[in-house]
Amino acid sequence: MASIAQVKTAALAGIDSVLAHWCPGGKQQGREYLPLNPRRADSKPGSFSINLDTGAWADFADDAKGGDLVSLVAYIEGIGQGEAAKLLAQFLGMDSGKSDSQKRATSPQHKAGNTQISLTSKKPEWEAVLPVSSDVPKPPARHYRYGVPSMQWAYRDTTGGLLCLVYRFEPGQSSDRKQFVPLTWCRNAQGKHEWRWQGLDSPRPLYNLPGLESKPDALVIVCEGEKAADAAAVLFPAAVTTTMLNGAQAPGKTDWSPLTGRKVWLWRDNDEAGLKCMQAVDELLRKAGATTVQHINLAMIEGLQDKDDAADLVARGWTAGRMDGLAGGDGFLVDRLAPASSPSASTSAAAPMQDDALDTPSSRFHVNDQGVWYYGKSDTGNDAPPLWICSRLDITAVTRDAKSESWGRLLEFDDPDGQHHAWALPMEMLAGDGTEYRRELSRMGLLIEQGTKSRNLLSRYIQTANVTARARCVERTGWHDQVFVMPDRTIGQTDDERILYQSLNATPSTFKTRGKLVDWQVLAGLCAGNSRLVFAISAAFAGPLLHVTGMESGGFHYRGDSSTGKTTALRVASSVWGGADFLQRWRATDNGLEALASQHSDCLLVLDEISQVDPRAAGEVAYMLANGSGKVRSGRTGAMRDTATWRLLFISSGEAGLAEHMAEAGKKPKAGQEIRLLDIPADAGKGLGLFEQIHGHAGGAAFSKVMNELAVKHYGSPALAFISKLVGQYTEVQRAIKEEQELFNQDHLPDDAGGQAYRAALRFGLVSAAGELATQWGITGWQPGEASQAAAMCFKAWLAQRGGAGNQEQAAMLAQVRQFFELHGEARFTDWDRPASDTSQHAPKTVNRAGYRRHYDAKDENGQPIYSGSTYPEGDERKARDTEYYVFPVTFEQEICKGFDKRIISRLLVDKGILIPDGKGYTRKERLPGEGNTRCYRITSKIFDSDDEA
Structure with missing residues (x-):
């Protein structure tokens, strides 16, 4: 025991x-x-x-x-x-005497949001075997704690194959409330099979999939629970009824794709939990592409009690005929439910935004499926014919930022193709004639009546709408609290109010989706075996992980000749988040790039052709993007505006790297700028440009053409799938990524690597981890290890073109100091042994003198003379000579150290034995010829011996 x-x-x-x-x-x-x-x-x-x-x-x-x-x-x-x-x-199964199939759980069940994630694809101890074979043992007849079930439901796939069972247990001695427990046929790593009291992994199947498959054109009714769904089938025999596994707790863990293109009614339980559940289902169905989503208005059902559902109506004797008569009446269906905070939310649905009983500005507007109408008065005071303003436009929330500023309205509507749009309109756009906001609404597909009166009434409708719901708006995409905000959607749930994207400066959103994930995986499959392509896709997944890991922003730059496939790699990366227009160009103003960066925060920014940016500004632009904040600017009133901020991973391309491009303007990058934009040679060295494996195509050009076509055909779904998995798993993902980065550094970074190489390796390791995580979650379709191998190859290519893992900034300092003495060691340093009083007309003159040089016999580490190998005429062997330089402080600090901190260079030179101070700083007091005691920098001949590696 x-x-x-x-x-x-x-x-x-x-x-x-x-x-x-x-x-x-x-x-x-x-x-x-x-x-x-x-x-x-x-x-x-x-x-x-x-x-x-x-x-x-x-x-x-x-x-x-x-x-x-x-x-x-x-x-x-x-x-x-x-x-x-x-x-x-x-x-926990610690009683080893019990080993039959009804034995209690022996390991933790894996629940979404609490699973420890491993990038080595570690599997849970027990996995569901789907579908269940017909020859398995019968499921247990009772639960070890709750006893015999009162009801049982089977979840099946579209062909009728059993996926799992759900048992209902009534309140009793073991529990004071009813319990619903899933039962699944499972297999462990040792190959043992048994029935387990555990559910299915996400995404979970819908109830009654065979019915959905057999009646593809039928109305679908979604209920909250299997018992309610079965009862709804009695009341609506022509419809297909369904629910989600684990009921109200599982909308976000359910696969709603079978309802794409279907007409759906939602029938909630008559309580607040049911309201919240169906609000979440509504949102998920719209994202899944349901043709229409409507709610049954419970206020129309007479005698409905608290917590009632369809099963309660059937128990009271309701029939299909009675329900048919009710369903045919006006008001039985509503498009939206009232917010959960509304006093009437538990008993009624939200009506259109109007109040005909009160003659207020908002009461003059009426909204229906045909559009927004204004009921005005004629000049004589009588009611005028209704005036059509625009197609249906619902104002669903009042928006404002965290400081209770930047107020706005959340506008929602469907375009002519039925695509749903939600836009947080800043109220300040209503100032003036409103051209800008109407242009944006028109761009998204809202139909607006042309005419001054109608335009003014549209502004009035938005401004006077009586809306109680609140939403918080943010001006950049990415993580905010526990949710991920994109220009067109928010992924994740908050406990209180919605969080939405709203910006005056944003460009039209390029975050778009087309096709399903399985369609995009055709493109991803062709990337396999191509290190640059796999790395580009992995980098696309890495942006959301910057916040999770606390890493700094930064970028990668594919550098190489034209027609090597650089732009193809960028288009492939862009397909993770959007279509052809997701690929941006370097050519932009500072303001434009700041807006782009804010709109791609925690995501991916793709910039093609660095040659388009002014070489004089290239370094500052790259630094700004990686630094995560824009310039400080003043508003129209003179007060400082909030500085734009972001967390960003970006990919760039160009025939030249950052250093080469800046050199065109006579500038050179600091290593801090170069480390923020890491050059990767685009040519993979296989004679196919950027490609290594073209999967049977005629050549690199033909393969590139196919990749470009696929990238603009199916896109956007990978990022949504990745973020949906990532939401709520910060701690587990962070732990897994840290482990992957440590392994990456151990495997690929030399022990004596400098700090800059270490920072670069962390970014490559992050990309490696992102790709492997996306693979583990079934998004890429690659084999485990594909992404990490590609990241390793690109890192080695970066190291090779960089010249090693040393500190590049220190190497640049040493090179600059050495170059000065190579150029000016003779001309600007007076020979120590030539008397200062020598005024011979034939003596060389030192112009713009930088100091003195002094020759002495060279000695080895043991103090013994070093001989040059030549001899004097007398036959004695010549001794080698070394030179020391005594540099005036002004020359050293203003010329030799130009562009760097003199203290950092001095400390580096001291550490390498190149600079000899006297202990009172970095200079020393020397009696220079003809100068007396003077403080100067004493530079030894080791400046010519030291390599550039720090």
């Missing part, structure tokens, strides 16, 4: 499974798990908290607390510590 201490340790290792069993349905906030307390009537999470690292817990409502999971189970079950330890041991 295991000791209590052993049970505590095992329970903590399997904390996900323990909490899913005893405290299901909670939410994670940092490293705290917040479920409802099963011991009491808990309505909101927050007072009951469990630490995911230690198992310590506390309930602040009744002052109960404990330090481990054993005490937690004892508290929930109302039993002693010893009995709780036995119960936990049985649950």
Whole structure:
């Protein structure tokens, strides 16, 4: 029998499974798990908290607390510590005497959001075998804790193959509320098969997939739970009814793609939880491409009680005929539900934005599927005929930023193709004649009546709309709290209000999707075996990981001759996020690039052809993009405007690198600028330009043509899939990436590498980790290791063209100092042994003197003379001579150190034995010929011996 201490340790290792069993349905906030307390009537999470690292817990409502999971189970079950330890041991499989298929779980169940991620594709101990074969043993007839189920439902694939079972257990001795537990046929790493009390991994299948497959044109009704879905089928026999596995807890973990192109009604439970659930389903279905999404207006159903669903109506005797009569009436369906914060949200749906009982500005406008109408008055005071303003435009929220400024309105509408648009309009765009905002709405597909009166009424409609819902707006894309904001959508959920993108300076969004992920994977498959292409795609996935890992911004630059395939690589990378217009150009003003950077924060910015940017500004532009902030500017009132900020990974291309391009204007980059934009030779060295494997095509040009065509045919879905997986998994992903970066550095970075090479290796390692993570999540379709191998090859190519892993900035300093003495060692340094009083007309004159040079016999490390190998006429062997330079401070600091910090150069020279100070700084006091005691810099001949590696 295991000791209590052993049970505590095992329970903590399997904390996900323990909490899913005893405290299901909670939410994670940092490293705290917040479920409802099963011991009491808990309505909101927050007072009951469990630490995911230690198992310590506390309930602040009744002052109960404990330090481990054993005490937690004892508290929930109302039993002693010893009995709780036995119960936990049985649950964790620590009782080795039980090994049959109904044995309690032996390992933590893997729940989305709490899984520890491994880039080596580590699998969970038990995996579902899908579909279930017909020859497997019968499933268990009872649950080890909840007993015999009262109901059972089967989830099947489109062909009828069994995927999993869901059991319902009524409240009883083991639980004071009903329980729903999935049962799955599983296999472990040792090949053992058994029925397991665990669910399916995301994305989870919809209920009744065979029905959806067999009736492709039928109306689909989505309910909250299998029992309700079965009841809805009784009331709507012509429709196909479905629900999601795990009900209200699982909208975001469900595969909604079977409802693409379908007409869908949503039937929620009559409570706040049902409202929130179907609001989430509504959003997911619109993203999945459902043709129409409408909600059944529960206010139209007479006698509906709190928490009622379709099953309750059937139990009360409702029939299909009675429901058919109700469904044919006006108001039975609504397009949107009222926000959960609305006082009437639990009993009614949101009506169009109007109030005919009150003669207010907003009450004059009416919205229906035909558009926005204005009901005005004639000159005589009578009602005028309605005036059409625009196609349907719903104003769904009031927006503002975190400082309660930049107020706006969230506008939502469908374009003529049925594509849904949501735009956060800054209210300041209503100032003036409103041309700019109408141009943007027209660009997105809203139909607007032409005419001064209609245009003015559109502005009035937006400005006077009575909207209570609130949303917070941000001016850059990327991570904000726990959600990822894109120009056209927000991925992830917040506990309170929506977070949306809103910017006055943004260019039209190029974040677009076309086709499905499986279509894009054809392109990704052709990239395999091509290090530059695989690296480009992996880099496209790395942008969202900058925030997760806390890394600095930076970029990669494909450098090489024309027609090598550089632009093809950029288009392939762009396809992860958007179509042809996602590829941008270097040619832009500072303001334009700042707006682009903000609009691509935490994403990917692709810039083609660096030659288009002024070489005088190229270094500053690259530094600005990698530095993460724009210039400080003043507004129209003279007050400082908020500086644009971003986190950015960008890819560039050009025939020249940054240093070569800057050299055209007589400038040279600092190593800090070059390290922010890492040059990768585009030519892969296989005689095919950028390519290494062309997969049977006639040549590099033919292969490039195919890749370019595919890149603009299917795009955008990979990034959405990646971010959807990433949301909520910061800690696990961060740990996995750090491990991958450490392994990358160990494998590919020399032990004596400089700090700049180390920073570069971290960025290459991040790209490696991003590609492997996307592969592990089934996005790229590559074999494990493909992305890491490509990153390693590109890193080695970068190191080779750079000239090694030393500190490039220090190398540049040494080269500059050495060059000065190579150029001016004779002309600008007076020979120490020539008397200063020598005024001979034939003596050489030192023009623009920089100091003195002094010759002395060279000696080796042991102090012994070094001989030159030649002899004097007398036959004696000549001794080798070395030269020291005594440099005036002004010359050293203003000329030799030009462009660098003199203190950094001095310290470097001292460290290498090139500069000999006297201990009172970096200079020394010397009695120079004809000068007296003078402070100067004493440079030894080692300046010519030292290599450029720091």
